Amino acid sequence: MTKDINNISKKEFLEKLESYRNGSITRRHFLNVTGLGAATAVLGGTVPGLRPTPAFAGDIGDRVVLATWPNYHDVANFDAFTETTGAHVQVNVFGSNEEMLAKLQAGATGWDVYVPTNYTFEDYVKEDLIEPLDVSRLPNYDAAAFEPRYAEAGSVNGTLYGVPKNWGSTGMAINTKHNDGKAISSWKEFFDITMDKFSGRTVVHDYQLTTIGSALNYHGYSFNSVNPGELADAEKLLIAVKPHLFAITSDYQPPMRNGDAWLTICWSGDGKQLNSDIPEIHYALGSDGGEIWSDYYAIPKSSERKDAAYALINFMLDPNVNVKEVLTHGYPTADSRTYDMLPADLKNDPIIFPAQDLLSPLEFGAAVTLTDPNRAELMARFKSA
Amino acid sequence: MGNGDYAQDAAPKGRKVVAELRGVSKYFGEVCAVSDLSLSISEGEFLSFLGPSGCGKTTALRILAGFEVPTEGVVILDGDIVNSLEAHHRPVNMVFQQYALFPHMTAAQNIGYGLRQRRPRLPRAEIADKVYKTLDVVRLGGYEHRRIWEMSGGQQQRVALARAIINEPKLLLLDEPMAALDRKLRKEMQIELQDLQRQLGITFVLVTHDQEEALSMSDRICIMREGCIMQIGSPQELYDRPNSRYVAGFVGTSNFFDGILTDNKGVLGTVRVNNEMPMQASHGSDLAIGQDVCISIRPEQMKLHRQGEGLWVKVLNRIFLGEHTEYLINHETLGDFLVLSPRQAEMAESPFNPGDRALVSWEPSAALILDNK
Amino acid sequence: MTQRTRNWLLLAPAGAWFMVMLIIPLTVVFIFSFGERAPSGGVVLAFTFEQYGNLPARWAAFKNTMTLAPIGTLSALLIAYPLAYFLAVKANPKWKTILLVLVIVPFWTSILIRSYAWIFLLGGRGIPALLDVIGIEGVRLINTPFAVLVGIIYGYLPLMVFPIYVSLDKLDKRLLEASSDLGAKSWKTFLQITLPLSIPGIATGCMLVFILLMGEYLIPAMLGGGKVFFVGNALVDLFLQSRNWAYGSAVAVTLVVVMLITVTIYMRLIYRLGASREDVSIM
Structure with missing residues (x-):
């Protein structure tokens, strides 16, 4: 065995990925x-x-x-x-x-x-x-x-x-074709470009941990914050961003592949797969935070x-x-x-296997986020807004 | 009526013709429903189409109503050719077989339906007035707010009738209107319909398979068979002068003796019955020597007696019917046939019993030579 | 066995089913709705109206549902009626069965799979790409209320077609002849006879579609891209993601109440419609 x-x-490995x-x-x-x-x-x-x-x-x-x-x-x-x-x-x-x-x-x-x-x-x-x-x-x-x-x-x-x-990690995947070949590497850039020239092209997860976490990182807060004030800032951002989103879904591969979406919060495995098939889609970790x-x-x-x-x-x-x-x-x-x-x-x-220094800003999800009623309710409010 | 010389398609003389069919045929795909129908219907007349189911009588009615466009021929209503004029433009109304009343409307709404379709609109009050009058005509006063399903079959029939006559149509078409009623109600309705027709002066065209109904109500009857008109005439004419074995058999009962026409020169023709027995009878002009024909004699035209001229027969059975007594008789050449003996004759002579020998006779003019079709 | 016992026996399976599948769960949800969220999810029984007080936070979901459900129902009706009319009245009887089967066939495939087909059709490489070719650029269809509406109409069409078809099919065609015979043009016959007599079918179809739409969550989730949010989606989130059973129950109870009220008003309207026709003077 x-x-x-x-x-x-590596070729066989990529074939396996392809079948997946x-x-x-x-x-x-x-x-x-x-x-x-x-x-x-x-x-x-x-x-x-x-x-x-x-x-x-x-x-x-x-x-x-x-x-x-x-x-x-x-x-x-x-x-x-x-x-x-x-x-x-x-x-x-x-x-x-x-x-x-x-x-x-x-x-x-x-x-x-x-x-x-x-x-x-x-x-x-x-x-x-x-x-x-x-x-x-x-x-x-x-x-x-x-x-x-x-x-x-x-x-x-x-x-x-x-x-x-x-x-694994949770970062972002961007189709660089639409950004003059440039990738982005922070949640600040992620949300700013979404409200600007990527309007209508961005996907965030239907998942409180990563979506709220990214919005918290945008403001420089911890991915895991349950601080009401910080969460309020994150919510304000998310509500402002919502009209510019393509979708709130964890099924982001199809729109990224067919060109409807240009930017998404992305798990590293998906990022690898997208990048292997469409090289202009780059996977990057947030320099201002993210999940590991x-x-x-x-x-x-x-x-x-x-x-x-x-x-x-x-x-x-x-x-x-x-x-x-x-x-x-x-x-x-x-x-x-x-x-x-x-x-x-x-x-x-x-x-x-990203370099260690890229992993260092990332945080493990904290237990408190799983059961925190405010985060759950924030996500639900964001979705139903 | 009853002077008995109408041609096939002629309406009673001296009256205005309201509707006419000229050489009308209707095919459904390959199937011929009616073939070469020609007839005129005159104003105020009560005409019936009589025939077994599938004879084309309903198709004829639907052609008049405008539900079917004839494949060949011409339909004339009130002087105009209306072959493809849609039903809603025709001054014709129909009473449907199961009435086809609108279930979501009251009796009065049903009856007023036709008037509500009129353009220019009739004033509401006028419609209401007419509806109430018509309700009275069909003796349904007080039933105006009834729902259709709350009414009996007879009442529904009156609503159907009222819904049609309120429009004062040139032709009122009735498609087996009494088929759904029980026997007693049917009798009553027949009389009422006749009264109504006389009272309103509307031309009625009735389709029925019930010869009694046709005979009792109609001015003229059109006998149909397999899509063709066999004969048109008054009830008496059809009874007394049927033009074929089919008509004679369909209108009343008759005894038929098959044979071959051997002489047609005189007033009476001669038929060799069953290849051996020559018999004389009155005949029409269109029969040829050597043709297969039959002699038709109505049972009540035959007399049974014990002496005098006649054929010797044997009495097989006797049925007492009150007014009449019906005898089943056997003659060695002619076979079995019926004789109807009126009550007076029975009183005058003692009745015959099964097994008795008797003489049977009839007036030669009562025997008709008919085409055997 | 008396008639009475036999009647009870006939009702027993349905009655037991209703008890187990409807009354008991509804009671449980009702009780939960006065509870509180347990610290790590679930419910703690209590007696508080707090959950009901939070309902405004789901206003958008209720608003979406209460707009798109009636619009969807009406649109489905507008599309289904002519189709049902054609099938019942105009179609050649030889083809009728085949055409009816064609209406049902999509039902054999999960709505989920069919929604994926729509995701493609409405997505950037589908209809917008075609429009692009003929010069209409920048049309966005997927993840919009319009996309959800398309999915809804498509998914619920058979449910609307069938009741209407049945009511039109059993309509006595001689009534139409009678109307024509009495002088009504064909469109007036339609308005005065066909349409009123198919109201039971329309009412059934609308009721079926509307009630199911009120609880819909799959089509908005699939074609709305999480941006068009129904009460159903709020419930899925509350029970499966944030595990706030108390609040979820309050939302569910509210949905049931809104549904009951709407349906009651609707029934009243239908009844009025029927009654008003009765009351019109005989004209």
Whole structure:
């Protein structure tokens, strides 16, 4: 398994990205709008009889349910897991951390593994919705191999609740064709150009964390601010900008590709994909701030198949498996063992692995933003204005 | 009436012709609904189209109404050719088979509908006045605010009638208007319709498959078969002088004896019945020697007796009908046929019983030689 | 079994369904609407009108819904009526079934997928590009109220066509002949007979479309680019993103109340329309 992964070329990697890109309707948006994530969660659980019965001794059951983000895995890895353990991986896809939390709070059960983002752990622990991890059941987890920056949010009060999956950044993508070939690199420029010559061409996320965060950065405040005065400034900006926006949506790839939109708040994976296909679209991090994030594997308290949950997480932590994940979706890994196995081109890609000094202004999302009623309400007011 | 010499398409003499069909045919695709219809309808007349379903009588009516444009021929209304004049421009109104009353309107609104379409507009008061008068004419006074579905079949029929006659049409067309009524109501309505027609002087054209209805109400009847007119005439004429076996059979009952015409020289022609028995009977002029014909004799024209001239027959059955007694008779050559004996004759001579032998006779003029079609 | 028990048995499944699927959830939402947002989302039961006091913050969503829902309903009616009329009255009976199926076929595809088709058609490379070719430049369609209206009309057209079609189809064609026979020109026959007798179909179609539009959130989300915001979108946000169940419930209760009021007024109007026709003097 290891050999062919090591030999994968940049060309093959980009082909993989291309195949991902072809589903230009991002599933995250699709699920967000339809609420189909919940529907699959219900439907998926109804047909266990159709699963192959395991022929393994000391087995972990016939299935394991994974709640995750869209296009965030290499499906071949799941097949390999089923082959090894006999347990089928059932994938339920979600649109946002807020939605995931909302579902768990409402008493949704049936998931065994989920993939929360750094800033949500405190609340999951507070709400008693997350299971502490027993490291002895995760032999592939080597805490020392992970860059602490992308791993520390998985522990709350010294207890380990999540192990890192991937990390990434939230910046901006601009079609430089419309700006005399020049990119921009700050949220100040982002909103100013939007209210000027990019009027009607800019997309902001339908996501409070990044959209409000960017507006806060514009004013030089923290991405995570919950200060009422600072939020009021951010709101004023957003309301002023709204008439100049092309859309408020997290499905920004299609309009960026067809030329309707010229500028967008952008996740690094999407930025990589856009840039690979349309070189004049540049991805940049804000010099005045932005988000850096890290996703983790975790087990909800309500899981009824904890053996299977541990088995799946352990399997995914195997660097040989993890490297395939990275090659599939293009988000960086915090696991040095996996990093070492990546082709050199990728290690040097400025979008995937930006220089440290570019990352330094970025902030991890803060727990408080997840539940802060003012931020949620600000976003809603902005949208319904 | 009843002088009995109308030509096929002639209206009663001395009256103004209001409508005329000349060589009218109507095809629906390949199907011929009516073929070469010619007839005149004169003012104040009550004319019926009589025939079995599918004979084209309704199509003829719809051509007069303007719902169908004839494929061939000419339709004349009030002196003008109106072949393609739309229904709403014709001075003609129709009473539909299931009345086709407007369900969202009251009786009065239905009745006033035609007047409300008039341009220039009629004054409201005048319309109201006419509506109330017409309600009285059809004896529905007090029902003006009733909804259609709140009314009985008979009442609905009167509304339909009122809705048509209020417009004082040149022609009132009635498409099986009594078909939905029960027998007793039908009788009453027949009489009422006749009265109404006399009272209003409107020309009525009725379509029906009920010969009794046609016979009792009409001035003239137009017998139709397979899209063609078989005969037009007064009820008596059709009964006494049918021009074909079909008409004789359709209007009243008759005994038919098939044969071949062997002589047509004199007043009475000769027919060899069943290839053996020569019989004499009155004949029309258009029959040729050697043609397949039949002799038609109405049962009531035949007499049964025990002595005198006649054919020997055997009585098979006797049915007492009050006014008449009906005998089923068998003759060895002519086969089975009916004789209707009036009450007086029955009183004069003791009745015949099944199995009795008897003599049957008739006036030669009562026997008609008819085309066998 | 008495007739009475049998009647109850017949009603039992529907009754149970209504209880479980309608009454109970509505009651829960009603109770929640007086609660407060829990610190990390969800609801804490209480008795406060605070959530209702915050309603003005969703004024724009209500305004959008209450403008675009009636406009959408009327536009759908204007497009659906001639279509239904053609299908029921004019179309060759041989083709009728096929044409009807063609009206339904889009229903077999999810509105979501169909909306994506509209995203393309209304987007920069769709209709605006065509207009560009004939010299009309700079037309923006996608992410506008117009785009949402197009999506709404398109999505709800069959719902409007069918009730109208049914009422026109069962209309006794002899009534039209009778009207013509009594001297009415064809357009007057339409106004006096066809239109009044198809009012039940129109009323049903409008009611169906309007009620569903009041709760619509998918089409504005897809074709409005998040800039045309309905109450439905506000609800999705409140329950799935900001997890403010109490406020969400208050908005939902308000929507239901607004819907009930509108529908009641609407029914009154329809009833009046019917009644006024009765009252007109016989002229």
